[in-house]
Amino acid sequence: MHSQAHDVDAPSLLEALRAGTALLHVVLEKRLPFFSERLDAHWYERLLRAYYGFYRPMEAALYDSDLIPDGFDQAMRVKTPTLVSDLHALGLSDATIHTLPPCTDLPRLDTPAACLGALYVLEGATLGGQVLRREMAQRLGLDADNGAAFLDVYGAETGRRWTDFLDFLGRQPLDTPARQRAVDAARSTFSCFEQWLDSQEVLL
Template sequence: MSAPSAPPSSLIQALRTETAELHVALEKRLPFFSEQLDIDLYRRLIAAYHGFYQPLERQFQVLALAPTGLDQSLRIKLPVLRMDLMALGLDETAIEALPACQRLPQIDSPAAALGVSYVLEGATLGGQILRRRVAEQLGLDASSGAAFLDVYGELTGRRWKDFLQYLGDRNLGDEQMLEATRAARATFICFERWLDSQEVLL
């Protein structure tokens, strides 16, 4: 008789529960499945993603609080976003001039960094569905402006499982758990507000 699969760790469960409502609310406002999605809106959307990921990834590097034990160099998204923007017609000067988000989630502890990472890594998983939509609607693929939506390629599932395993192995106390979920929620809230300010949401 095979052993039952292990239930999700309390940290993973807490992150899922605490962010579920915010996740659904943001998904409903993203224009990927709207008839309004054209190449111009898509370009502005990727530029807005760049404006959020650039300062956030820089903050991770400066604070040196990124989760240890995971190869963070494999999880940096900014170079791929820049590559997409260039494929969509922006040059280096235009990319450097893009606005950057000033109101970021506070990353003031390793637990908070885990919470932020949970949202960013989850977004890479969701990108698989968006990638197919963008291919159908706009005819774009990884070489013509949609690489970010498939940033891990065939390794997407494996890296998500590795990340969940990493979270499952963390033994956090109640206070650290609260820090992680608070940071995850803040990431969704800051991201939605930023995309709103860039006028790319429905």
């Protein structure tokens, strides 16, 4: 571990994550079809299938790693069950959901710092949920009860949970190399997610 003196002028973990992922975030957001005039119910269902194919193995890898630092409220933040509920609401059976292809090209989650970087991406993805949900309600008639709960998975708690997550990040005593591992994992999470969605042909 580097001494604190060596890291005085280094960016905070949050600053490093924001700077390191900003461009990847913009690129992916532009390719997501939620605001496309061509998005229909079939495309939406395929998109949700693809999200499930990423989130299920991703969350399993994260939460089975035993590397997430203490203080992360995993039980309140796991999102795969909400995706399953949405897929059920869209008419998919358990058997069909079980056969959906999983993403196998996941980021390396072999250190606590890497887990933090991946969590930063997954938690940050919740922030635009209310806007997406309103758009899907207007465009496709979808809401929390019939297939769009995942889009606003935290609902009214979104802001508070993001603040709580940032507080959690801020308490992590990461030195400069560890912060870089977190950034690398966050970047890899974005890249793996985009490549997976691309392979499922659900992006613009």
